[in-house]
Amino acid sequence: MKFAIILGNLGNTCDRFLSSGYKEQPTKEAMIKQAAEIDGVTGIELVGTWDVTKDNTDEVGELLAKYDLECVSIIPDYFSQKRWGKGAFSSKDPKIREQAVEETYEAAEVAQKLNCELINIWPGQDGYDYPLQAYYIEERQWMKESLSRACNKYPGIRFALEYKMKEPRTHSFLARCADTLLMAKEINHQNVGVTIDFGHSLLAYENVAEAAVMLKMYGEKLFHFHFNDNYRAWDDDMIVGSVHFVEYLELLFWLKEIEYSGWYSMDLYPYREDAKRALAESVAFIKGIDRLLTPELMNEIRELIKEGDATKSTALVRRLILK
Amino acid sequence: MKFAIILGNLGNTCDRFLSSGYKEQPTKEAMIKQAAEIDGVTGIELVGTWDVTKDNTDEVGELLAKYDLECVSIIPDYFSQKRWGKGAFSSKDPKIREQAVEETYEAAEVAQKLNCELINIWPGQDGYDYPLQAYYIEERQWMKESLSRACNKYPGIRFALEYKMKEPRTHSFLARCADTLLMAKEINHQNVGVTIDFGHSLLAYENVAEAAVMLKMYGEKLFHFHFNDNYRAWDDDMIVGSVHFVEYLELLFWLKEIEYSGWYSMDLYPYREDAKRALAESVAFIKGIDRLLTPELMNEIRELIKEGDATKSTALVRRLILK
């Protein structure tokens, strides 16, 4: 298992009421140093604009090298600038759509320089807020065309589309696992796939393990994974394992079963917590479950889910955690 | 617009606490007669076993003829018999899967006799309840194979897969619009498509209008539509328009825009209401919105959603309904 974090998780995090954030913002090097100190973490995801641009790529690359960290993905910033406020790839304004594509090209250039093969695309502003606000046909079509251009131009880069049902819009175009898989199939390039964020999947009342299996089954489209936790009704971005246990056990069973070889990347918003400790705890939780999943337990689970007796499955989990 | 109802809506409806139901069960002819008396209704959906079997097809056909009603669809019963309790098309038991396919064949035969071209497949028991209960790969594969056999054998019948996120299982395999579209694409027959149930779509936090557009855009897969209403958090199966207005306005706009030519079929569970009146009110609501949607208003809405100004859209709706 390869563990990563999103660099900005170590920075200050704000909400709509406290826009200055709950904490202080460390320097970039301080955050990178902290990341490197988290037990098990060897990779970093960088947000475009915030963390890296074409102008400071070399500098960032040197920092990563200094702390022996790999750049796992670039997450272009389609969400934190005023110009994207009414959509990026699907904006009604063709100039904005063009800018979104350009932003993706730039991210691909940065990625190549950093020997990073993945662009994680979270088009958070692509969607709508109100009834009778979107012309769905055109906007979904624009979405597809804009994304296709990037995939076309950089065949060596893997583009992972990250879905989330809502926020910041009340409705996103890439809302759920199957919606996004469908978009990837419409784009129809081998280098486009999907990122599952554990919390986004729970928010959509998906079973996260089943979502992962679907992406595996229907075209080998599980490209990347973000981990966090929540109360199923909002993207709370909490510490991994703070709320859910059996769901994580089932998911990690299945990630082994389908031979997922990508990164296990933490994506938290530790608003009021010490971020480094929150991230370390998240990694420790996943490692702890992984230690449970011996070949013997893998076999036992496999037999149980082929039988389908819920009481036996519940008893197995209980015996694993309670003596 | 062609209006239909599901015949059983006129019968007794029970819940898990009051299994005898809140009302008395009328005779089949009484229900058919009532259906025919609802202003605007010219079609009927029949549930297999409950309403029609291969043994009484002729008799049912004569009743429909007597009351001048068209059979809009057959809904095979994959949900109300003990044998389907742990799944039909995706059951771990191959004999049950075989029975589900046979049930579908029988429904197709009945449909052909009744000059009905649509089988509405709601595989309500296909899914799972607990974590670590389903072997997703195999069960989804069985689901696809079983459904494919029916589509293959009856190319003249249209098979519409009706999705619903949950209930009676806590998780269904055909859970949302895109999941089901994906299954239809995997089955890959021209005669397989999707049924949208308004309430099921709301339950999944979908925008129903967008769901309809997606089915249109990605393969002409919008085969059928069920109408009802709910509070967005459960399939309450309430009277159409009792809760939602603007969502229905937007949906009916789009059904015209994408030239939906199928049936507008009511699917309520009027537990404590006079069923005939509840259904009549549902049809009256849809007709009322339809009267609003003059070519002028269609144009006006089209312009608004191309502009995307939420305040203007809200104001338009307000002026339509409040003087």
Next chain:
Amino acid sequence: MKFAIILGNLGNTCDRFLSSGYKEQPTKEAMIKQAAEIDGVTGIELVGTWDVTKDNTDEVGELLAKYDLECVSIIPDYFSQKRWGKGAFSSKDPKIREQAVEETYEAAEVAQKLNCELINIWPGQDGYDYPLQAYYIEERQWMKESLSRACNKYPGIRFALEYKMKEPRTHSFLARCADTLLMAKEINHQNVGVTIDFGHSLLAYENVAEAAVMLKMYGEKLFHFHFNDNYRAWDDDMIVGSVHFVEYLELLFWLKEIEYSGWYSMDLYPYREDAKRALAESVAFIKGIDRLLTPELMNEIRELIKEGDATKSTALVRRLILK
């Protein structure tokens, strides 16, 4: 800890699609025998009408004695008869309200004969389904008056009001913990309190532990507790511990902390499961957590929650269950 089950959990359970139920109905004695065989169970809750009436009280009492079981509560049946379909205590029909009160009197008589001190009142039909359907002032007032009469007449019986946000109505009058505490305070008898059902509390986005504390703090009103599990969005009535772990740990910590001395009673709907095993597994889960909660761990948790460091709390839980 004293464990109980609701007798009907061992019987057949139906849903609105499969009204005959997924299983066969055992005899009453068979169910009582099964209950007695579940490790740790010494108490039984009986549903009025289904399990016990004034006419068979002695016979039921003898069966309980034969199997050495205590009657923990009577749950009068205000939900599974047609006459309650539009409300019992708050019905618009004064005759129905009178019947609801009479039903409660009868349950109190039965309880006294069985040396049972608790009536668990779940007024599932008291509420409404639609906008503009209820005259809230009158109906809430009737609710209070009807309930008050029972509390008045049987001062030696404890009346525990069980809340649930919805189902079978889309909205219940006793919807959440605080709503129900408020009703108990309005009734203003020392012998009226509240039952928390774990799943009902989750459904209302309550923190179950906090709900228990509220009832303790504001008038010693925590009278009874039902245990089960769900996915937070519906009353799925699943096996205890099948979904939630840390919530149960926190709850059991608090039940010790506030010195809850009532019953730990299982309330499942094991539709497709072997009921006896599902109930036994539920009890085993609670016992397993209880074993964790040594005085040392109680102290440790108490210190942690006074500090409020979420990462430390998460780490503690992780270390308890993962090595």
Next chain:
Amino acid sequence: MKFAIILGNLGNTCDRFLSSGYKEQPTKEAMIKQAAEIDGVTGIELVGTWDVTKDNTDEVGELLAKYDLECVSIIPDYFSQKRWGKGAFSSKDPKIREQAVEETYEAAEVAQKLNCELINIWPGQDGYDYPLQAYYIEERQWMKESLSRACNKYPGIRFALEYKMKEPRTHSFLARCADTLLMAKEINHQNVGVTIDFGHSLLAYENVAEAAVMLKMYGEKLFHFHFNDNYRAWDDDMIVGSVHFVEYLELLFWLKEIEYSGWYSMDLYPYREDAKRALAESVAFIKGIDRLLTPELMNEIRELIKEGDATKSTALVRRLILK
């Protein structure tokens, strides 16, 4: 009907991804001028710190006078400063609790100077995020004591507690209507009551009209009202009437029925919209419904809800809005 807006609604609004906000920030006078220009608006709610402090009270008072606006309430800022990040009234730190009380005193002084009689208290940071993070007994007790001090000291001011289930914490202490009514009753001063925010109430699966009635019935505690709209699953703070219609009709019926004489105050977060137009549209919607509610319609609705026939109620609403 007296209409107000929260001044900050006219300013820039940010979310956690776009902390700079989607728009530009106008000057205070520009916002006040805009407010005054909205048809029907005669009152303003001011947020402490943001809009008014003890140091600029006179200046703000003069601006209000200049534009002929009344100060409807002061909303002290317990949410947008780092120091409140882990709670204000219920903070584990007694110094912070003291500061929260001081902040309330200052708001009361400001209010008195502005001839404003209402303090709207939204203790957004008072709650918790994680399991095992809060010591509920102490923190709820501190909450009550801190709030009591303010009510005690300023008997001439009305303190309205605004509830919201979550955000920015995952769980708030003042979460729902009944919880907050209970807190008001525990504080036990005649000058403490409750603010209902339409969207907060929907988020809690409350029927907003019923919530208003409860506050009326159980102690005359309905002090204030905020209006907006959402999709029931989050506090989207949308334009009034953009999503819900019948719920607003029922609510306004009941506000008349219980003779609510307070303000109708808009509370939106028009992230991407022209704020002035969004607020004006909100007021226009409420006025439009109010025009429907003639004495004749009031009578008709009263008769209907005493009868409880959902189909008739739905038909009435349909005929009101669709010809």
